[in-house]
Amino acid sequence: xxxxxxxxxxxxxxxxxxxxxxxxxxxxxxxxxxxxxxxxxxxxxxxxxxxxxxxxxxxxxxxxxxxxxxxxxxxxxxxxxxxxxxxxxxxxxxxxxxxxxxxxxxxxxxxxxxxxxxxxxxxxxxxxxxxxxxxxxxxxxxxxxxxxxxxxxxxxxxxxxxxxxxxxxxxxxxxxxxxxxxxxxxxxxxxxxxxxxxxxxxxxxxxxxxxxxxxxxxxxxxxxxxxxxxxxxxxxxxxxxxxxxxxxxxxxxxxxxxxxxxxxxxxxxxxxxxxxxxxxxxxxxxxxxxxxxxxxxxxxxxxxxxxxxxxxxxxxxxxxxxxxxxxxxxxxxxxxxxxxxxxxxxxxxxxxxxxxxxxxxxxxxxxxx
Amino acid sequence: xxxxxxxxxxxxxxxxxxxxxxxxxxxxxxxxxxxxxxxxxxxxxxxxxxxxxxxxxxxxxxxxxxxxxxxxxxxxxxxxxxxxxxxxxxxxxxxxxxxxxxxxxxxxxxxxxxxxxxxxxxxxxxxxxxxxxxxxxxxxxxxxxxxxxxxxxxxxxxxxxxxxxxxxxxxxxxxxxxxxxxxxxxxxxxxxxxxxxxxxxxxxxxxxxxxxxxxxxxxxxxxxxxxxxxxxxxxxxxxxxxxxxxxxxxxxxxxxxxxxxxxxxxxxxxxxxxxxxxxxxxxxxxxxxxxxxxxxxxxxxxxxxxxxxxxxxxxxxxxxxxxxxxxxxxxxxxxxxxxxxxxxxxxxxxxxxxxxxxxxxxxxxxxxx
Numbered sequence: 001x002x003x004x005x006x007x008x009x010x011x012x013x014x015x016x017x018x019x020x021x022x023x024x025x026x027x028x029x030x031x032x033x034x035x036x037x038x039x040x041x042x043x044x045x046x047x048x049x050x051x052x053x054x055x056x057x058x059x060x061x062x063x064x065x066x067x068x069x070x071x072x073x074x075x076x077x078x079x080x081x082x083x084x085x086x087x088x089x090x091x092x093x094x095x096x097x098x099x100x101x102x103x104x105x106x107x108x109x110x111x112x113x114x115x116x117x118x119x120x121x122x123x124x125x126x127x128x129x130x131x132x133x134x135x136x137x138x139x140x141x142x143x144x145x146x147x148x149x150x151x152x153x154x155x156x157x158x159x160x161x162x163x164x165x166x167x168x169x170x171x172x173x174x175x176x177x178x179x180x181x182x183x184x185x186x187x188x189x190x191x192x193x194x195x196x197x198x199x200x201x202x203x204x205x206x207x208x209x210x211x212x213x214x215x216x217x218x219x220x221x222x223x224x225x226x227x228x229x230x231x232x233x234x235x236x237x238x239x240x241x242x243x244x245x246x247x248x249x250x251x252x253x254x255x256x257x258x259x260x261x262x263x264x265x266x267x268x269x270x271x272x273x274x275x276x277x278x279x280x281x282x283x284x285x286x287x288x289x290x291x292x293x294x295x296x297x298x299x300x301x302x303x304x305x306x307x308x309x310x311x312x313x314x315x316x317x318x319x320x321x322x323x324x325x326x327x328x329x330x331x332x333x334x335x336x337x338x339x340x341x342x343x344x345x346x347x348x349x350x351x352x353x354x355x356x357x358x359x360x361x362x363x364x365x366x367x368x369x
Numbered sequence: 370x371x372x373x374x375x376x377x378x379x380x381x382x383x384x385x386x387x388x389x390x391x392x393x394x395x396x397x398x399x400x401x402x403x404x405x406x407x408x409x410x411x412x413x414x415x416x417x418x419x420x421x422x423x424x425x426x427x428x429x430x431x432x433x434x435x436x437x438x439x440x441x442x443x444x445x446x447x448x449x450x451x452x453x454x455x456x457x458x459x460x461x462x463x464x465x466x467x468x469x470x471x472x473x474x475x476x477x478x479x480x481x482x483x484x485x486x487x488x489x490x491x492x493x494x495x496x497x498x499x500x501x502x503x504x505x506x507x508x509x510x511x512x513x514x515x516x517x518x519x520x521x522x523x524x525x526x527x528x529x530x531x532x533x534x535x536x537x538x539x540x541x542x543x544x545x546x547x548x549x550x551x552x553x554x555x556x557x558x559x560x561x562x563x564x565x566x567x568x569x570x571x572x573x574x575x576x577x578x579x580x581x582x583x584x585x586x587x588x589x590x591x592x593x594x595x596x597x598x599x600x601x602x603x604x605x606x607x608x609x610x611x612x613x614x615x616x617x618x619x620x621x622x623x624x625x626x627x628x629x630x631x632x633x634x635x636x637x638x639x640x641x642x643x644x645x646x647x648x649x650x651x652x653x654x655x656x657x658x659x660x661x662x663x664x665x666x667x668x669x670x671x672x673x674x675x676x677x678x679x680x681x682x683x684x685x686x687x688x689x690x691x692x693x694x695x696x697x698x699x700x701x702x703x704x705x706x707x708x709x710x711x712x713x714x715x716x717x718x719x720x721x722x723x724x725x726x727x728x729x730x731x732x733x734x735x736x737x738x
Contacts (some may be wrong), residue, residue, distance in 0.1 A: 025632060025634055026634070026635065027632070027633040027634055027635070027637065028635065029635050030635040031635075036635075053634075053635060054634045054635030054636050055635075056635060056636055060635070078634065080668055129672065130672070130676065131671070131672025131676060132668075132672045133672075144676065175629040175660075175662075175676070176620070177586070177590075177618045177619060177620070178590065178619060178620050181590060200631075201629045201630055201631045201632070201662065201664070202629075202632075203627075203628045203629055203630045203645060203649075204628065204630065204642070204645050204646060204649060206614070207614045207617070207618075207627075207628070207649075208630075209578055209579060209582070210578060210582045210586075210611060210614040210615055210618050211614075211618040213578070213579045213582035213583045213586065214582045214583065214585075214586025214587070214590070214615060214618045214619060215586075215618070216583075217546070217579075217582065217583025217584075217586060217587055218583070218586055218587040218590050221546075221547065221550060221583070221587050231631070231632035232632055233630040233631065233632060233633060233641050233642045233645050233663070234632075234633070234641075234642040236632070239632065242579060245575070245576045245579040245580075246579055246583060248576070249546045249576075249579050249580040249583045249584070250546055250547060250583060251545070251546070251547050258572075258576075259572045259573065259576070260544045260570045260571075260572055261570055261572045261573065261577075261602040262569075262570045262600070262602065263394060263396070263570070263571075263600035263601055263602060263603075263605070263608065264396040264602060264603070265394055265395070265396055265422075265423045265447065266395065266396070266397065266398050266399040266400075266405075266422060266423030266424075266425060266429070267423050267425055268396065272602050273573070273602045273603040276572060276573055276602050277573060280572075280573060280576075291544075293544075293570070294602070295570070299449055299501075302500070303498065303499070303500025303501045303502075307499065307500060307513065307544070
């Protein structure tokens, strides 16, 4: 894990090995306090640690106090060009500001924002996008490069440093995954500012999830990244869920049930997809880190199922055929638990597995003693 | 890019820097030639280069010739424990066999399979799963470790090497992403056999796509991996599509339209999601590598749109408000093309963008001269 500076965004720590936080951004009109607050709450409910909103004019500032008061999580103001909006947002209780100090009109305004942020213990994120690199850097680099992106971010950071401000978070997003990864790797080597990682403009969920998972996941696996944002077109709720899924995949968040299930093949003896779907759906409320496996057959099934807290392996083709075929509602299988002998089960396999998983979750939650 | 040996799976090259192939596996009963062949064709149609099917008994062998004859892509037989099925599958035109030689009953049988595979120029994949590591290795390692997974694969490989056979592909899959990545990295350092990469039992699409993209993507970005399989519960079609999306994300396959679109925020002036969805849907048939951008506003929009072959940026809040609001069917924006001045557009923005993208695709396909 790369070492970075650490500080707080409201109550949420960032950097220096703190848990990686998940953030997303509202897509309501920020002048509409009620709609924006409702979306902030919805994001917090699915596990978002921070929520960003665009503060683009004075009407947005006026809406802020209601949103800040009602929000269960610290809020980040996304601001372009205007120092007065940054100061106004900080004075109204925003916990972090995203603004690029090189674009706000000179060193006096940079000092005004930096002094205000310092007085309120509010960090500033500098957000470089591959699409908004300064022209002189583009000319020097002959286009968008990792070096150019990092230099752009560091030039913005130097303005804040000159104003005596160092609670800085950097982001270096591109819509190209390899460019994004290379830019963050370079930043990781050259600065100790915490990094907000994401692939920008990833597109629609589907291919957008894949791009985000590849880019963010590759960085997190190398210990790079302190807070994560997935950028998908449409509702921000799937963004937050994808970010949490990425953290679960790399083993950096473990508060949910991890469903492991096999891809099914000609050997599959039970309806793996239907059972896995029911398990995932019905155990959604469980907030205990555990793995539940659903395996179609006895070839890889028992081994994988044994690694899980509880796992089911289908009884195999002959057993399934006896029981009325692979798609039948009646099926036979074996239930596996860590360190226990497998147990033959039959009938409503999904129901049996879910009930046992709930028992194990309850045992795990019991205080030890 | 790691250097590996290279050979052919039917007409498909693998290793030594050949294009990374995508594979998936049928989940029909392999004894049912018609159903299995239909699924093989469907997988080939979405871009699968290789298709695997389970050959688990003599009835599967009997069905093979019809499937092999009708298949547009080379087929891989997935076989457990039985040397006679491997030989039978090779004699019936299978292009690759997945079998673990340590499990087929001794060196005589290993030689029988290796000799037959050699005579038919058929490579063999050794597939190690975290759930099926040999007991002695588990005991030595104190559990499932990358070292144990690689040692298991190399022990199987040594049996084939002893039989004079070296057209070997290795896979080392775990349902844990970090374990999977660590195992492949170790194998990449210690062998020059081509690697079939995947995260096993990734679960349902959604979280399963994320796990696969993180694991496979991280490896491909480091130059590790020669063929890719995504393992999702349910239909194999989404598996193949996810694998292609991963290759597109890391820049290793560029045969499709890459839709870049912004996450939308309070500044968004056009219906980005609807436009991006239409662009993706209506340009699905285009087989030309190009990037089409849909950006909500003029802050990051023009920069990102300019990096694309063609891009649209929304006209901004004030322009959108004049035109009847963000959700309205009538909207204004700017069309960006590489090296051209932006052009104001209004009305059916999606239609205008799609038409221009088709023109550009046609120009790109025209032979240069």
